[in-house]
Amino acid sequence: MSSEHRSGFGCFVGRPNTGKSTLLNAVVGQKIAITSDKPQTTRRAIRGIVTREDSQLIIVDTPGMHRPRTLLGERLGEVVRTVWSEVDVIGFTIPANEKIGPGDRRIAEELTEQAGKTPVIGIVTKTDLVKPEQLVAQLMALERIRPFADIIPVSAKADFQVQTLLDLMVTHIPVSPRLYPDAEVTDEPVETRIAEIIREATLDGAREELPHSLAALVSEILPREGKPGMLTVFATIYVERESQKAIVLGKGGEKLAAVGRSSRTQIEELLGSRVYLDLHVTVAKEWQRDPKQLRKLGFDA
Numbered sequence: 001m002s003s004e005h006r007s008g009f010g011c012f013v014g015r016p017n018t019g020k021s022t023l024l025n026a027v028v029g030q031k032i033a034i035t036s037d038k039p040q041t042t043r044r045a046i047r048g049i050v051t052r053e054d055s056q057l058i059i060v061d062t063p064g065m066h067r068p069r070t071l072l073g074e075r076l077g078e079v080v081r082t083v084w085s086e087v088d089v090i091g092f093t094i095p096a097n098e099k100i101g102p103g104d105r106r107i108a109e110e111l112t113e114q115a116g117k118t119p120v121i122g123i124v125t126k127t128d129l130v131k132p133e134q135l136v137a138q139l140m141a142l143e144r145i146r147p148f149a150d151i152i153p154v155s156a157k158a159d160f161q162v163q164t165l166l167d168l169m170v171t172h173i174p175v176s177p178r179l180y181p182d183a184e185v186t187d188e189p190v191e192t193r194i195a196e197i198i199r200e201a202t203l204d205g206a207r208e209e210l211p212h213s214l215a216a217l218v219s220e221i222l223p224r225e226g227k228p229g230m231l232t233v234f235a236t237i238y239v240e241r242e243s244q245k246a247i248v249l250g251k252g253g254e255k256l257a258a259v260g261r262s263s264r265t266q267i268e269e270l271l272g273s274r275v276y277l278d279l280h281v282t283v284a285k286e287w288q289r290d291p292k293q294l295r296k297l298g299f300d301a
């Protein structure tokens with residue numbers, strides 16, 4: 001074993017809902033990316049940094065892959081491809097409890113076309129959901145769809161082999177000194193992380209039609225007037241239609257109030273300060289198709 005220090009970049013790819021965000025959180029050990037029961041909730045590349053004595057692995061969380069339908073969809077595609085060409089190692093996620101399907105195969109093909117020489121580790125996720133014989137069958141099925149540098153089963157929920165996966169990823173990154181100071185966990189701006197907390201809280205228990213047409217934006221964080229030690233966070237939830245606004249608000253604004261309460265606790269933890277959350281819902285018609293709105297919401301590549 002070499003005692004030289006390694007530093008480099010990695011990412012997880014896989015179709016929506018395969019457990020990429022949960023795995024990232026397990027690996028980094030702090031909640032920095034949003035997870036949700038609904039697909040396609042991760043909309044931007046977020047870097048988590050795992051610093052160990054022997055290595056520093058910077059992980060970029062890639063958005064869910066899906067067929068581009070709107071401008072937003074197309075931009076996600078570009079982001080994903082840029083990520084693939086910049087990283088040293090890619091983890092391709094397949095859940096243990098679902099049959100490998102056309103969506104998985106399409107990503108495997110795109111990896112072959114777009115990822116060049118970047119080594120790909122095949123990761124069977126959510127192993128806690130299946131029996132051993134099902135897991136073995138899935139590992140064998142995965143082996144057949146493309147060549148992998150390694151194949152490994154993991155469960156982020158049961159903390160099974162998460163560290164082993166990290167060790168494996170580190171073997172593929174170059175010998176290099178640390179690229180980031182020890183304390184840094186993510187270099188995402190705090191506004192973005194807060195917006196993601198709000199977005200996640202809004203999606204929690206929301207109806208099926210919401211995930212694709214919801215965005216959150218933090219416009220300002222200011223000291224609260226007359227309340228020393230307290231901050232005001234100004235945030236807006238963007239929806240596409242009046243009907244969606246009604247869903248987000250809930251009866252008499254009840255749902256929005258609950259979203260505010262649950263987000264505030266997390267935001268206070270993140271900022272280390274008491275927070276007043278000034279939260280509004282706005283209809284921005286067809287925001288997914290409007291480049292100006294996309295830029296405003298931080299989707300500019």
Ligand SMILES: Nc1nc2c(ncn2[C@@H]2O[C@H](COP(=O)(O)OP(=O)(O)OP(=O)(O)O)[C@@H](O)[C@H]2O)c(=O)[nH]1
Binds near residue numbers: 039129158
């Ligand atoms: N039982 C179990 N559930 C898991 C595990 N990992 C993730 N999940 C669940 O699977 C669902 C999807 O997980 P995510 O991490 O959001 O998946 P993703 O691939 O990042 O999804 P997108 O952001 O849509 O691309 C969530 O409900 C998770 O709680 C696991 O190891 N075990």
